[in-house]
Amino acid sequence: MRTLNIAQIGHGFMGKAHSNAYRQVNRFFDLPVQVHLHTLCGRSEGVEESARQLGWTHAERDWRKVIENPEIDVIDVSTPGHLHAPMAIAAAEAGKAVWCEKPLGNTLAEAESMVEAVTRTGAAHGLFHNYRAVPAIQLLRRMIDDGRIGQIYHFRAVYLQDWILSPSFPRVWRLQKSQTGTGAHGDLNAHLIDLAHFLVGGLTEVSGLMRTFITERPLPDDPSKTGEVDVDDAALALLRFESGAIGSIEASRFAAGRKNYNCIEVNGSKGSAVFNLERMNELQFFDRTAADDAQGFTVINVTDQPHPYGGTYWPSGHIIGYEHTFINLVAGFIQAMERGEPLNPNFNDGLRTQRVLEAVERSHESRAWVATV
Ligand SMILES: NC(=O)c1ccc[n+]([C@@H]2O[C@H](COP(=O)([O-])OP(=O)(O)OC[C@H]3O[C@@H](n4cnc5c(N)ncnc54)[C@H](O)[C@@H]3O)[C@@H](O)[C@H]2O)c1
Numbered sequence: 307m308r309t310l311n312i313a314q315i316g317h318g319f320m321g322k323a324h325s326n327a328y329r330q331v332n333r334f335f336d337l338p339v340q341v342h343l344h345t346l347c348g349r350s351e352g353v354e355e356s357a358r359q360l361g362w363t364h365a366e367r368d369w370r371k372v373i374e375n376p377e378i379d380v381i382d383v384s385t386p387g388h389l390h391a392p393m394a395i396a397a398a399e400a401g402k403a404v405w406c407e408k409p410l411g412n413t414l415a416e417a418e419s420m421v422e423a424v425t426r427t428g429a430a431h432g433l434f435h436n437y438r439a440v441p442a443i444q445l446l447r448r449m450i451d452d453g454r455i456g457q458i459y460h461f462r463a464v465y466l467q468d469w470i471l472s473p474s475f476p477r478v479w480r481l482q483k484s485q486t487g488t489g490a491h492g493d494l495n496a497h498l499i500d501l502a503h504f505l506v507g508g509l510t511e512v513s514g515l516m517r518t519f520i521t522e523r524p525l526p527d528d529p530s531k532t533g534e535v536d537v538d539d540a541a542l543a544l545l546r547f548e549s550g551a552i553g554s555i556e557a558s559r560f561a562a563g564r565k566n567y568n569c570i571e572v573n574g575s576k577g578s579a580v581f582n583l584e585r586m587n588e589l590q591f592f593d594r595t596a597a598d599d600a601q602g603f604t605v606i607n608v609t610d611q612p613h614p615y616g617g618t619y620w621p622s623g624h625i626i627g628y629e630h631t632f633i634n635l636v637a638g639f640i641q642a643m644e645r646g647e648p649l650n651p652n653f654n655d656g657l658r659t660q661r662v663l664e665a666v667e668r669s670h671e672s673r674a675w676v677a678t679v
Pocket of ligand 1: 385386436
């Protein structure tokens with residue numbers, strides 16, 4: 307079997323999640339290629355130890371050398387946002403496939419330059435919006451396609467966390483505009499906007515509100531000094547969809563008690579559906595067409611044979627977790643590349659999301675509705 311040599315740049319949180327997916331994907335999916343964890347790249351000395359622990363053959367500290375290596379087929383960009391564009395563009399120009407973490411870039415201009423590069427070079431491109439690869443989200447998409455939700459009126463989504471509530475939490479890269487672009491907005495709302503697009507369709511207009519609650523935090527290397535936080539801690543928006551549906555998104559890192567509360571609700575003419583990532587094997591469904599005396603929300607355990615990804619992992623009822631979303635996504639990327647088809651999702655989806663992210667920022671600044679197209 308042919309080998310697909312992967313190099314991953316970044317060995318933090320996503321470094322671990324993607325490495326696991328690359329190690330597992332051939333064990334659960336019948337693929338025409340064998341994934342090889344060729345090179346792990348990071349800028350710190352810890353990368354050699356990470357490579358050993360995560361199962362990579364080589365470790366490297368200079369990302370440009372990794373991209374130049376003729377043995378590598380796929381470059382995985384899992385670094386902070388300001389590095390996505392230079393790394394992805396260089397990888398595409400070196401003739402590699404590029405799989406990039408979200409949000410695609412830190413700005414709309416960066417996202418546009420990334421799409422331009424993959425279009426010009428013909429590079430295969432994928433984007434790690436892993437929540438599309440949750441079985442319950444795929445089931446909801448199927449129910450919408452089959453008309454079981456009916457005409458969609460509402461899309462309501464929140465993505466709530468609480469990890470920076472303490473004022474003593476340091477000013478890490480995720481709180482610096484120069485590295486991350488925006489805060490909770492680009493990090494969390496990017497996922498919600500992608501799901502809004504995936505489930506309901508295109509947006510036309512947004513009205514945004516953003517807020518930074520704590521504007522100075524201790525520096526990670528010297529807690530006796532503080533530095534400015536110049537990104538949002540929370541960001542909300544009202545949405546208008548092309549279809550006539552309306553919606554809302556809310557992202558916060560200040561929602562005490564909420565850890566990774568990625569929760570969406572869709573209300574349509576025939577029923578409603580609710581998904582909560584913290585109970586990711588379940589989809590709640592309310593069917594208005596059921597007998598009057600039997601109406602109520604049903605909790606579907608989305609682990610059975612007829613469900614998306616059913617039978618891929620364990621027998622029904624034997625639940626899967628966060629890490630499986632990345633395995634599912636990577637399997638889909640490989641299958642699409644082998645068929646010569648666009649990867650799903652890809653940089654075009656990322657650009658579409660970036661337009662909405664930026665429209666929300668502009669709406670917040672201008673205190674007016676802003677078009678997303
Ligand atoms: N899909 C998701 O659900 C999800 C979840 C978390 C993070 N992310 C995204 O993943 C990306 C990385 O986030 P993270 O949480 O893994 O960050 P992290 O801080 O845990 O890791 C970042 C990594 O980038 C590496 N890095 C930084 N500069 C580098 C350079 N110049 N050369 C080589 N390596 C360099 C660091 O060494 C580190 O290993 C971000 O874009 C983030 O938005 C996505």
